[in-house]
Amino acid sequence: MMKSRSRWVYMLLMLLIGAFHILPFYLLFTTSFKPIDDLSSKWVLPETWNPDNFKNAWEQANMGSAFINNLVITAISLVFVVILGALAGYPLARVQTRLNKWVYNLFVSAMVVPPLTILVPLYKLVADLGGMNTYWAVILLHVTFQLPLSIFLFTGFIQTIPRELEEAAMVDGASRLGLFFRIIFPLLKPITATVMILTGIGVWNDYQFSVFFLQSSESQTLTVALSTFFSQYVSNVGWVAAGSLLSALPPIVLFLFLQKYFIRGLASGAVKG
Template identity: 40%
Template structure:
């Protein structure tokens, strides 16, 4: 023993309490998480299982694994409900709406985040009110507006609707992220001779990749899965989106649930792929970091 530690009492590690297993709390937490995962995965299991069954198999044992899986439901769902054209319609509406939300939302949020006047704060509060108030309150005026523009049953009517409805939420996400960024990057660009537009597009916007991924995922899921608005604005136009097309399988007296669930599986695949590609940006975007 060295002279520095001589005479000093070295504390011993405390022993585990008698009658208690080490790691018991950890095992209990794992069991709870497994149970929660089973609860969340059960609807996915039911969806995929029913998609591969015939109507007779669904009637006999709906939740048992399919003994003889059939792929006819997917082919019939693609042809009978015109699911291919519905996927194209949903893709066009979703992609163009996201483009406008990203361009307008990021630009407006940059001004709100860097503006120190009362006007900027007032506009930001106004956008927050747009998140709190449900858009169903304005469905009738919005419908009349789109009808007066002659945009019922058109892509631009749906794109205008989704851009306006989701803009407050997009502004909220972008503003919080930009406020967490140091302003030195844009100021350095301004000193080097760039104007505000060039400083934003060349310096600030590339740093917004995490929150842009979050904006894409959250808005795409809402737009892609929305049923009521396309039914109201696009019903009978021949440009129905995927949820409206799948709904055509359900009738008042007859419902082919095999086709319904096969259509749901096909409809969920594109948005699932987007989520898997961009999921790492969700946490980064909410955390407010600048690493992409």
């Protein structure tokens, strides 16, 4: 009886937590389809569904160009963060030397450094290098600040992989680099998905780097373009909600496709550093 009651309490608690997280998306969804003259409560479905809000938001906020900028920056950043993080995490996990422990602790400590604290020298450095309004400068910044977490996660996960797999491959004459890409890297799918989700969402939703280093209208990302759009059309809630929903769709789709690997990566010791 006690177990059954505890199970119902647990399920009720989970439903409440789920509803708490779903409600903002419900409000965003319903508002994005409401015409400007719909004065009904924000909690009810639209009286007239108006998909033109998405078209107007896409055109007025210049979301086409901003969407491409986001895709390029996020995709290239993900490739570098995954490959460099895995390559750095492998020796840190397998070679237990004092130097490696010091390097690992250095990466872990870098995770707590807020980028805003060094934004002024970063701005001067990027401006002196001619990186304003360029992809490479923002990508380099994202990779730099996302790598510590990536290395932390990959190192912890690789430590859970049996060494016997590598020893057998080395007996067959495999090089250390070939061993990594042929044996170890294919086993990193769960933690790679975890890194891709955490890094992808962070880069896609970034505002602080984009607003300072991508100031031209041609190089603006979605967050900056939507920020300008919101200030201009704050009275048209339907357009604003539609623009927000469009910008949130890619991270949601990424998470839905990789969620099983994401959970498996965390459950398999990804945070055991």
